[in-house]
Amino acid sequence: MAEKTVSAEQLAQKMREVSVAEFFEKNRHLLGYENPTKSLITIIKEAVDNSLDATNEGGILPDIKVSVKEVGVDRFRIIAEDNGPGVIEEKIPLAFGKLLYGSKFHRLRQSRGTQGIGISGAILYSQLTTGKHAVVTSSTGKEIHSVELLIDVTKNDPLIVSHKEEKNPDKWHGIRIEMEAEGRYIEGKQSVLEFLKQTAVANPYAKIIYDGPSGKTTFDRVVNELPIQPKEIKPHPYGVELGILRRMLANTQARNMVGFLTTEFSRVGRSSAEQMLQLAKLDNKKPKDIVHDEAERLHKAIQMVKLVSPPTDCLSPMGEKIIEEGMKKEVEAEFFVAVTRPPAVYRGNPFQIEVGLAYGGKLPADSGAQLYRFANRVPLLYHQSDCATHEATVDTDWRRYGFSQSSGQLPQGPLVILIHFASVYVPYTSEGKQAIADYPEIIKEMKLALQEAGRQLSIYVRQKNKRKEAQLRRDLFERYIPELAESLEKLTDEKKEKIIEGLEKIVKKGVKTDETGNKKEPEAAGK
Structure with missing residues (x-):
């Protein structure tokens, strides 16, 4: 009996768009939710990263509180709170309930998060493993807004369960996120506590209070100065691929190619732009009129022109x-x-x-x-x-x-x-x-x-080993002082006790100290 075939029309009827939330719901491992242990760390990581980025941009020394408490078998309630600038009321559902929604993706400057997936991905994982909504509380210093929300995975849109507004007499500002999620809590190298410890190492200007299953740990602030804020830069031509170049040509507001090259890129002056056009054999026409072959020639020409390296004020090293x-x-x-x-x-x-x-x-x-x-x-x-x-x-x-x-x-x-x-x-x-x-x-x-x-x-290390070797020689000599004194007593008229006293003086005189009080070898004889 012949197998039943499916027509192209029938296949077409089954085709539908897959939302990004639906994709990551099925492929959560791509976001770091590979196993219960790593999933718990990933939730904390995304929340803390958001807090540090927000406080840095707001010019605020971070005070971050993290709580992880077990509420059932392999189930935890996670709360993260900061003192950042907060999120305005109308943006709360979108910032936390929609994947690939944020302010950092299109800008070129150093930051922790860029894709707009992190914290909304954590809420998606929480929803997937417990079926419960997350609670996001925010204030910019005015009213306090608490939003209970879920993510509609088929549309990648937030579903607001409830929204409460409260007065804010203390003028609190910041974000507080609460959710439940499946996880496994461990201590050691790959743990929540280790992540926070290393975060404190790299961000010593932050105060982090962690309340975990094993008790409370405080990572105090030791630096009272925020790092220099990096500046946004335009893309450097050497890092732009052909497909991106074609999109930039189609979307630019520049009226001609010289204007396009000098305004859309960093480190391109008028002479460099004219040299690129000459090598690509292009006229100074409208960017939107550039066809595929011309764009390809331009892309190759860009790589042939010597340009200054991109600006570095977009970086903020630790120092x-x-x-x-x-x-x-x-x-x-x-x-x-x-x-x-x-x-x-x-x-x-x-x-x-x-x-x-x-x-x-x-x-x-x-x-x-x-x-x-x-x-x-x-x-x-x-x-x-x-x-x-x-x-x-x-x-x-x-x-x-x-x-x-x-x-x-x-x-x-x-x-x-x-x-x-x-x-x-x-x-x-x-x-x-x-x-x-x-x-x-x-x-x-x-x-x-x-x-x-x-x-x-x-x-x-060499100086330390040298001191250690000198000390070993001294210890070895001191060990044999009594035997040496006994032999010298037989050969001389001196008493053993006096000989020992003299030998000990020689040892003490021979071992001097450096500026830090560490013992160092005696200078060579004759100096």
């Missing part, structure tokens, strides 16, 4: 002082060093690499180094081996700096390695945003920063 202060606050080590590299460029996108090293102290000496990875000040806890930071670290020869290291592995010893990648566009390997792609330019800058910091650390 060496902040890195050291942040690490000292949360890492119990004895020596700290930080390096901030000059800005560089990949695919037309400016970026900057920073490295911090913490050594010794209470760090475990018999295990591998700990790697703290950050992208625009956000900790990356998962997919370490897939990340450019890991590749650059294991490719660095740490034996030069006094550490043992197996091939393809992190160095061994009491060491914390911090790498921060700051850019207008972070090339994550997936939508989960946990690993940075290994562009050669990025790897190169990371290795240069690691090597510079490693050289500074090696000076301290």
Whole structure:
């Protein structure tokens, strides 16, 4: 019997548009909701990232409160609150109940979130795993608005369950989000507490109070100054692909091609624009009249013209002082060093690499180094081996700096390695945003920063080892003083006690101290 066939018309009847919310509901792993443990961390991450971005842009030192409480088997109530500028009443449902809705996607400047998916994705996951609505409370300093909402996944639109307005006598401003979600709570390297600890390292100007299942932890503010706000820039021609160039040509308000090139891009002056048109064999006509072949010639010509690198005031690096202060606050080590590299460029996108090293102290000496990875000040806890930071670290020869290291592995010893990648566009390997792609330019800058910091650390390590060896020699000599005194007593008329006293004076005189009070070897005889 012949199989029943389906006609094109019947297939066409089944076709329909899939909303972005519906897509991510079925593919939540793309947003970081891969398993219950990581899902809980992802919710906290999205809420804290939003709070830090909002307070930074509002010029407010962040006070952030996070609460995670178990309300059932593998079910948690999550509350995150900040003191940011808040969201105006009419934008609350859209900002939290519609995916791909936000203010950062089209601008080129460093920020934590850019896609408009983060916090609405967390609410979508909460709704998917518990069926409950989220509660968003916001105030700009006037009335307080509390909105209970769900997401209509078929339309990617918010569904408002209720909306309450209250008076605000204390003039509170900020956002408070409450939701329930499925998750699994653990403590250790990949945990909510570890994420907040590393967030405090990278953002020491923030005060974070965490109330978790195991009790309350406060990460105090140690810096009372906000980072410099990055400025928005226009795209650099080297980073624009052909399809984007064609769309820009169709949408520009410029009247001619020279105007288009000089106003829509950074670092393009009139002479550079005319050179591009000459190489592409194009007239100075209306951009909207450019056809596909002409656009392709222009795209190739752009790459042939030498241009200045894009502006770097769109970046806001942590800075060496902040890195050291942040690490000292949360890492119990004895020596700290930080390096901030000059800005560089990949695919037309400016970026900057920073490295911090913490050594010794209470760090475990018999295990591998700990790697703290950050992208625009956000900790990356998962997919370490897939990340450019890991590749650059294991490719660095740490034996030069006094550490043992197996091939393809992190160095061994009491060491914390911090790498921060700051850019207008972070090339994550997936939508989960946990690993940075290994562009050669990025790897190169990371290795240069690691090597510079490693050289500074090696000076301290060598001096410490030298002092340790001197102390061992002294201890060894002191151990045999009684035997030596006994032998000398037999050879001389001196009493043993006096000989011991004299030998001990020689030892004490031979071991001097440096400016910090650390013992150092005696100077060579004859000096």
